[in-house]
Amino acid sequence: MKRRFLWVLLFVLGTFVVAQSSGNVHGTTSYDPFAYTQHPLGTVWGDPLPDAPALAARGKFMVGVRTLQLFNPNQIDVINTLTSDSTIVYDRPLIVEVWYPAILEPGQVQLTIYTDFLGRSDKPGSLRPYTFLGRATRDARPNTTDGPYPLVVVSHGYPGSRYLLAYLCENLASKGYVVASIDHTDSTYRDVASFVSTVVNRSLDQRFVAREILKMPIWKDLCDPNAVGIIGYSMGAFGALRTLGAGLEENDIVKRYFGRFTPMIVAKPSDEPDPLFKAAVLFAPWGGAVGTSPTGVWNKESLAKINVPTLWIAGSQDDVAGYRGIVNLFESAVNSKRYLLTYLNALHNVAPHPAPPIAKEFDDYYRFADPVWDIWRINNINQHFVTAFFDYYLKRDENAKTYLEVTPTSWPGFKPRTTVGLEFLTVDPRE
Incomplete structure (x- = not known):
């Protein structure tokens, strides 16, 4: 409680001071002392x-952030098609937040304020905005000095927001990554509209955004097209599994959930992993604990098509995606070099930022919180392992491999007595 009060006080006072300052800080490749x-x-x-x-600490780069409005042309309009006898097509809108290594001009400050929402649009009267502070500079000039950088696509849950993992996006950008986080249409807190749209569009959105970023002039020279990764949380991780080559089982549960859209999402022999993506972080992927099959709605054979390294992160008491279901999916991805980080006794919220101070109602607070774990600490641990994973598999930094070589008695990079409640498993791909 004391820390939360201090956070609010510093936020208010600090925002006032920043607003009043004339600002005289020049961009560097180190931390901004003014901030x-x-x-x-x-x-x-x-x-x-x-x-x-x-590896929880930030890297050497200042961080810029920009908001993009993209349109994926000629996509099925799931919402309107569901109530129509025909298939309706539209240019699907997607808001994308991009964090990147930046150079600050005189007067620019390494601070920004993000606006997100509590509540959800399908619960009348519950939707309301909140703000939180970030260490990034809006529309700063990209730093091309050490580029090109790996590109990482981030995909939220259902419902969710492009800002839900902002702490991780900023952290990666400060270490030399371009990070593109998607607001998935029909699936954000502001437009909760359709679970069917979420399932149909997740992988399509992920693939489109990655390719669109890589061909846009401002990002084309900043990003390495041969080093693209993905981070998914819950339904975002569901989408990432589809992007990596997995498909659903054509069973009664899937048909009941998705009706006429079932043929679009079931596993097909012709479905192959998207070759653009070279590594994936999967926070609490959904679908492994639905029904009586060991892999839920997923086709077990198609999970074997996942052939890139994967880092799975979950809570052992996850009651949304189901921990046993997550482990079943992990075990079925037999051709992936894979790691499983487990927060013992944690529920589903192993990816989001902490609850904002205005989240006073239980439902609002437990969108972010956990009854056992300090979410800020979870965030730091995520930053550490995600950095090690992507540094090794996207940047090919051999030094990063050390931090993935965890044993029950050795956790490289952790201070003494700070690994209580954590488990880490490494499994080699099947030969």
């Missing part, structure tokens, strides 16, 4: 706490 004067470490979500593992 830390106003908001010292430990006051912005994602900052390393005293017990954070080694």
Whole structure:
């Protein structure tokens, strides 16, 4: 409670000071001292706490952030098709937030304020905005000095938001990544419209955004097209599994859920992993604990098509995606070099940022919170392992491999006595 009060106080005071300052800071490739004067470490979500593992800290780059409006042409309009006798096609709108290594001009500050929403649009009267502070600079000039950088696509849950993992997006950008986080239409807190649309469009959105970023002039020279990764949370991880080559089982559950759209999402012999994506982080993927099959709605044989390295992150008491179901999916991805990080006794919320101070109602608070774990600490641990994973598999940094070589008695990068409640499993692909 004391830390939350301090956070709110510093947020209010710091925002006022920043607003009043004339600003005279020049861009560098190190931390911005002005930003830390106003908001010292430990006051912005994602900052390393005293017990954070080694790779939780930010990297050498300043971080820029931009908002893009993209349109995926000639997509099925699932919402209107569901109530029509014919298939309706439209240009599907997608808002995408992009974080990237940046150079600050005189007067620019390494701070921004994000606006997101509590409640959800399908519950009348519940939707309301909240703001939180980030360590990024809006529309800063891209830093091409050490580029091109790996591109990482981020995909939220159902419902969700492109800002739900902002702490991780900023952190990766500071380490030399371009990170594109999607607001999936029909599936955000502001437009909760259709679970069917979510299932049909997740993988399509992910594939489109990655390719669109890579061909846009501003990002084309900044991104390495041979080093593209994906991060998915819950239904975002569901979509990522589809992008990696997995499909659903054509069973009664799937037919009941998705009706006429079933042929679009079931496993087919012709379905292959998208070759653009070279590594994936899967937070609590959905669908493995639905029905009586060990892999739920998923086709077990198609999970074997996943042939890129994967990092799976889950809570052992997940009651949304189901921990046993997640483990079943993990075990079925037999051709992937894979890692499983488990937060013992945690529920489903192993990916989002902490609850904002205005989340006073139980439902709002438990969108982010966990009854056992400090979410800020989870965020730091995520930053550590996601950095190690992508640095090794996308940047080919051999030093990063050390942090993935975890044993029951050795956790590289962790301080003494700080691995209680964690389990880490490594499995080689099947020969």
